[in-house]
Amino acid sequence: MKRKKVKRKDIRIRHVETDLSTAFIASVMENCPEATLVFDHFHVVKLMNEKLDDIRRKAYSMEKDVNKR
Structure with missing residues (x-):
């Protein structure tokens, strides 16, 4: 839905x-400043x-360097 319609x-x-795209985050913060931003599980775990x-x-x-000596 377009912003004007909303x-x-x-x-x-x-x-x-x-x-986690900075472009998406910036857009959400600009267009929906009151909204809670939630990052999707897949990208956070990755x-x-x-x-x-x-x-x-x-x-x-x-550890390899320490045991080499």
Whole structure:
């Protein structure tokens, strides 16, 4: 639904679910400032797994260097 139609019909958007795109986040904050922004589960879990993998790789590398001596 277009923004003008929403305003004309006095519809209140309370929650908006989106991925982690900065463009989407900025658009939601500009067009629906009162709405609660909710990030979708898939992208949040994906980001957390990527960061956890980075930590595991660094820990493995550090442990490997320590035991090499």
